[in-house]
Amino acid sequence: MDFGKFAGAFPEGLMVTSDGKTLSFKADECIKIGDKFYSVGAVIVKGGNAANVYFYEESTLSDANLRAPVNASGKAAAISNVTFCHIECDDQPKLVIAFKSYLAPSDRACTTGGPGNINFVTYYDFKPGVVGKVYLSAGTTPSTGDLTKPVGNITVGDTNNDGKWDVTIDNTDRTDLLFKDAYLFVGTLAQYTGLYYLNFPYKTGVLETPVAPLTMHLPF
Numbered sequence: 001m002d003f004g005k006f007a008g009a010f011p012e013g014l015m016v017t018s019d020g021k022t023l024s025f026k027a028d029e030c031i032k033i034g035d036k037f038y039s040v041g042a043v044i045v046k047g048g049n050a051a052n053v054y055f056y057e058e059s060t061l062s063d064a065n066l067r068a069p070v071n072a073s074g075k076a077a078a079i080s081n082v083t084f085c086h087i088e089c090d091d092q093p094k095l096v097i098a099f100k101s102y103l104a105p106s107d108r109a110c111t112t113g114g115p116g117n118i119n120f121v122t123y124y125d126f127k128p129g130v131v132g133k134v135y136l137s138a139g140t141t142p143s144t145g146d147l148t149k150p151v152g153n154i155t156v157g158d159t160n161n162d163g164k165w166d167v168t169i170d171n172t173d174r175t176d177l178l179f180k181d182a183y184l185f186v187g188t189l190a191q192y193t194g195l196y197y198l199n200f201p202y203k204t205g206v207l208e209t210p211v212a213p214l215t216m217h218l219p220f
Helices: none
Strands: 014-019 022-026 031-033 036-047 052-058 061-069 083-088 095-104 108-111 131-137 145-157 166-169 178-190 215-218
Touching: 022 036, 036 061, 036 145, 052 061, 095 131, 095 145, 095 166, 108 145, 166 178
Parallel strands: none
Antiparallel strands: 014 022, 022 061, 031 036, 036 052, 036 083, 095 108, 095 178, 108 131, 131 145, 145 166, 166 215
């Protein structure tokens, strides 16, 4: 690390700052690593030939003013290396799912009707085997769907038996419509809030040949 700049990346959601002498970290919620969520159990802050170990018995999501041990000058050494040790959270955050797609020959579809309208679309709990609905977008504002105009089902499962989740969206209620440019979010509600659909992590891009059903494969 050089003057507060880190050589390696920290897990997404863990914000780490340093002025070279002190270090702070903060996460708004348990941090997703792989398919699990973790808090911080210990931080090892090294400087010179020694290190301070900050241990959190109950785990934590934030702390500040972490330092390396003092050196021969009697002052804290410059931080040269930082290691985070993680503990799996007892209460794993609930994952939610949000979907939007442009349709062929025209119109748009999205998830809606979940517990409140949040940003671009609403959401369903992300649980294996859950079947929700996608709807035509209501009016000129694409933030909600028209509950009287379903397009089809949205299903969570492992369609190709690879041990990772897949999301399948069909057009059983509107077989005349096909999916041509789709965007999917799966994550926590905190990660979703304020996120614009173009920044959803999973997307098809514009399909030369629109399809239905559409299956999007997740990396976990």
